[in-house]
Amino acid sequence: xxxxxxxxxxxxxxxxxxxxxxxxxxxxxxxxxxxxxxxxxxxxxxxxxxxxxxxxxxxxxxxxxxxxxxxxxxxxxxxxxxxxxxxxxxxxxxxxxxxxxxxxxxxxxxxxxxxxxxxxxxxxxxxxxxxxxxxxxxxxxxxxxxxxxxxxxxxxxxxxxxxxxxxxxxxxxxxxxxxxxxxxxxxxxxxxxxxxxxxxxxxxxxxxxxxxxxxxxxxxxxxxxxxxxxxxxxxxxxxxxxxxxxxxxxxxxxxxxxxxxxxxxxxxxxxxxxxxxxxxxxxxxxxxxxxxxxx
Numbered sequence: 693x694x695x696x697x698x699x700x701x702x703x704x705x706x707x708x709x710x711x712x713x714x715x716x717x718x719x720x721x722x723x724x725x726x727x728x729x730x731x732x733x734x735x736x737x738x739x740x741x742x743x744x745x746x747x748x749x750x751x752x753x754x755x756x757x758x759x760x761x762x763x764x765x766x767x768x769x770x771x772x773x774x775x776x777x778x779x780x781x782x783x784x785x786x787x788x789x790x791x792x793x794x795x796x797x798x799x800x801x802x803x804x805x806x807x808x809x810x811x812x813x814x815x816x817x818x819x820x821x822x823x824x825x826x827x828x829x830x831x832x833x834x835x836x837x838x839x840x841x842x843x844x845x846x847x848x849x850x851x852x853x854x855x856x857x858x859x860x861x862x863x864x865x866x867x868x869x870x871x872x873x874x875x876x877x878x879x880x881x882x883x884x885x886x887x888x889x890x891x892x893x894x895x896x897x898x899x900x901x902x903x904x905x906x907x908x909x910x911x912x913x914x915x916x917x918x919x920x921x922x923x924x925x926x927x928x929x930x931x932x933x934x935x936x937x938x939x940x941x942x943x944x945x946x947x948x949x950x951x952x953x954x955x956x957x958x959x960x961x962x963x964x965x966x967x968x969x970x971x972x973x974x975x976x977x978x979x980x981x982x983x984x985x986x987x
Contacts, residue, residue: 700839700850701727702750702830707737707775708791709758709767717819724823726750733759734775741782745856747835747863751787751826752779756797776809787829789822834867835859845977853984858890862977865970872963880966881949884973888941889913891980898984902927915942927983934979937972944969 704721706728708714714730721728729749731737741749758771768774772790779788790811792798798813805811810825812818830836839846849859861883868876892913896903902925907918919928919938928934948961 701725702827702836703727703729703744703748704751704753704826705729705731705737705740705749706753707731707734707758708753708755709733713814720816720819721823724827726823726826728753733761733764734771734778735761737775738778738782741779745860747833747860748856749783749786750830750833750836751789752783753822753826754779754788754790756790756792756794756801785833787826787833789826791819791822835863838863838866842974844981845974848977848981853981854890854894858887861887862973865966865973869967869970870963871966874960877961877963877966878949881945881961881969883949884941884966884969885945885949887973888915888938888945888976891976892918895980895983902983928979933975937976941969941972941976 702725704726706714706717708730709732711730711732714728718728729740729744731740737752741752754772754775756772757767757769758775759765760768760771760774776788779786788809790801790805790809791814792801792811793814795813795815798811798818801811810822812822835846845862846859848854849856865880865883865887868880871877871880889912892903892915893908896905896908896913902922903913903918904921907914907921915938919935919942922928922938923930923935928938944961944965948965
């Protein structure tokens with residue numbers, strides 16, 4: 693089923709104060725399956741990046757001279773340095789390219805950003821090269837790499853059943869499966885517990901008959917009560933896979949995911965514990981998908 697699903701377009705942020713140019717660039721980007729999200733100034737561009745989440749964009753295209761905020765009417769010559777500073781701080785792994793309408797400026801900027809950020813000018817040949825570069829770079833982004841490996845799981849986030857923070861938590865768990873540092877193990881287990889709580893909360897918001905509102909307490913979902921309700925009402929099979937996985941994830945993540953692991957534990961969780969629970973979480977997410985799409 694997942695093999696027949698169309699390839700999801702790459703979302704690329706572009707900050708440029710010329711809407712007509714961006715509209716034309718989108719036509720060039722269509723064959724590359726790139727969808728541009730346009731901001732005319734840095735302030736709005738950073739806001740888009742913040743609202744969409746760290747993993748949403750596959751790249752960012754920056755003009756050289758542009759508006760730094762909404763109030764400006766004249767392009768700011770310091771725009772590029774400020775934009776690079778902000779995106780390097782907020783999203784250091786995000787591929788960034790510079791696009792200028794002046795070939796001479798393009799050549800002068802290349803030595804400055806050599807080995808860090810590619811610089812292109814607005815010619816047909818250079819634009820095609822830039823778009824191909826962004827597609828190639830996207831293959832190294834964790835979110836896209838895992839979305840290709842687990843398309844049935846990441847369709848849950850694409851369809852809006854869970855939010856970008858939940859998706860980011862799962863990506864981080866998958867990224868750090870092999871990390872054996874105790875603090876990283878604890879962080880991953882904590883993420884898994886929060887993701888399980890997010891699943892139950894999302895079900896409750898969509899259909900309180902499956903997860904009653906009474907099971908959502910001030911501090912979050914009461915997972916024990918929720919799992920018992922699911923068993924009694926046959927939304928899951930008692931002692932079945934989802935029952936056992938749900939209980940195991942919650943128990944271990946609760947015991948070991950809230951603080952640095954104690955060296956006094958006779959057998960503390962290892963990276964293999966994280967791997968086991970993360971893949972159990974994938975099954976829990978598939979169950980969640982059937983629930984929200986059916987009810």
